[in-house]
Amino acid sequence: MIKEFELAARPYRLRNRVQHYAWGTRNEAAFIPRLLGEAVEPGRPYAELWIGAHPKAPSQVLSDADAVPLGALIAAEPEAWLGEAVAHQFGAELPFLLKVLSAAEALSIQAHPTQEQAARLHERDPEHYPDANHKPEVAVALDGLTALVGFKPWAELRAVVSAYPEIAEFGGAMELADETALHEFYARLLRRALAEPEALEAATARLAHRLTERQAPLSETERLFLQLRVKYGGADVGLCSLFLFNLLHLQPGAGVYTEAGVPHAYLRGNIIECMANSDNVVRAGLTPKFKDVETLVEILTPQMGPAPVSTGEREAGWIIYRTPAAEFELSRRELAVGERVEIATGGRIEIYLVTRGSVRLHWADETAAYGRGASFVVPALLERFGLAAEDAAEIFRVRVPGRRL
Ligand SMILES: [Zn+2]
Known part of the structure; x- marks a missing residue:
């Protein structure tokens, strides 16, 4: 084949x-x-x-x-x-x-x-x-x-501890001044959830009860907590995590x-x-799949x-989402009707996805149209091609970051 x-x-x-x-x-x-x-x-x-x-x-x-x-x-x-x-x-x-x-x-x-x-x-x-x-x-x-x-940042975590004593009681004393202490707290929370699911169930039940009795409107996180508790049951440690992470x-x-x-x-x-x-x-x-608490504790970065x-960096018409990863560089481009771009791949593979509108590619003396939802790969062999928007379009591109030629 x-x-x-x-x-x-x-x-x-x-x-x-x-x-x-x-x-x-x-x-x-x-x-x-x-x-x-x-x-x-x-x-x-x-x-x-x-x-x-x-x-x-x-x-x-x-x-x-x-x-x-x-x-x-x-x-x-x-x-x-x-x-x-x-x-x-x-x-x-x-x-x-x-x-x-x-x-x-x-x-x-x-x-x-x-x-x-x-x-x-x-x-x-x-x-x-x-x-x-x-x-x-x-x-x-x-x-x-x-x-x-x-x-969350330390000040917000501290606010969570005082606003939701049910979580703090379950996770144990919380001296969250630094990241080591946060790691210890979260590890304790995960391990206790595994060892004593009934205690977690009781803690989330107390919190759910308090929230539903409360007169003040619920926050987005609180509503999420109540919904997910019904879905996954009260003994899921994800219910506590909701309050600790940046939303x-x-x-x-x-x-x-x-x-x-x-x-x-x-x-x-x-x-x-x-x-x-x-x-x-x-x-x-928050999953019925395999949970691996000890491994998570091992690999967790307790950064606050x-x-x-x-929103990305603008460069020559592209919006580039730069990351420290060596494997990929994701960018996005919006094209007006009729707009044409010349692309030099620098001899590196690229993959494109059209998320809006449609584009026409030109290479050698050939051409092909790609509509919404279409994707294509450009092998390193093709070093140059043109891309023109047939109507207002949005495309995403992935390539390996590196020296541009
Ligand atoms: Zn992920």
């Missing part, structure tokens, strides 16, 4: 896999099939669209008659696809993964390991950690994102970067997410303070 594929210096359309996780949007709210222009299966959740070469859901490269997994093509001709520099740095694998995420309800509270921790976890417990890679990630809101990211409301175009060890949970919204090519997740709450939200 791969033998018949003859790589040319041209862009290739991708066909991508949808993940139907239970927290995805459904029916009229289902965003991913709407983006792709596909029919919605009634009642089925549409959670994620994976664009890349992860073995769990590799994209297919479409050529005239064939559909071939992108990862297999890259493995066969790494330098032609990735470019010399990328192949040298990351081996014969695509280093990043692009996703469209569509959350109707909270995803689990999670953190991702560093590269070193990931390798260790994979060795120790390959069943739960099939992936030996780290997973730094950046999320950009398409139509808004509500998320919990990282621990973010990202406007369209705003992004948040989550590095290794930072606890987070997306609550609602349609987003573009870009990460290192990995599915390495350590979960600790506001979450790193950014």
Whole structure:
């Protein structure tokens, strides 16, 4: 199959896999099939669209008659696809993964390991950690994102302790002056939740009772607490975590970067997410999936303070969401009708997704149109191409950051 594929210096359309996780949007709210222009299966959740070469859901490269997994093509001709520099740095694998995420309800509270921790976890417990890679990630809101990211600043944590004594009583004394103390407190909370679920159940029941009896209107976090308590039961430690993490409301175009060890949970919204090519997740709450409290305690970064939200940096018409990750650089561009851009790839692979409008690509003496929801990969072989908006358009691009030529 791969033998018949003859790589040319041209862009290739991708066909991508949808993940139907239970927290995805459904029916009229289902965003991913709407983006792709596909029919919605009634009642089925549409959670994620994976664009890349992860073995769990590799994209297919479409050529005239064939559909071939992108990862297999890259493995066969790494330098032609990735470019010399990328192949040298990351081996014969695509280093990043692009996703469209569509959350109707909270995803689990999670953190991702560093590269070193990931390798260790994979060795120790390959069943739960099939992936030996780290997973730094950046999320950009398409139509808004509500998320919990990282621990609140110290002053706010102190306010939480006094406003919700039920949590403080359950977690034990809270001398939260520094990050070591916060780590100890949170570790104690997680471990006690595991060892004494009835005590946590009783604590969240007391808090729920107090909130429902109270005359004053509930805050967003308090409403969330009551909803999630019904959904996951009162013995889920995520219910306490809700109060300890930064609650973010990202406007369209705003992004948040989550590095290794930072606890987070997306609550609602349609987003573009870009990460290192990995599915390495350590979960600790708000999930029926495997929870690994000791590992979370081990990898947790107890950093206090506001979450790193950014609207991106403008550069030559692009909005770039810069992160410290070496594997990816996500950018976004809005194009007016008829606007044309010349793109030099610098001999590095790029992947694009059209999120609004449509664009036409020009290379050599060929051309192809890509409508809303379409995605394409530009192999390193194609060093230059033109892109013109057929109507007002928005596109996302991922590439490996590096010296631009
Ligand atoms: Zn994550």
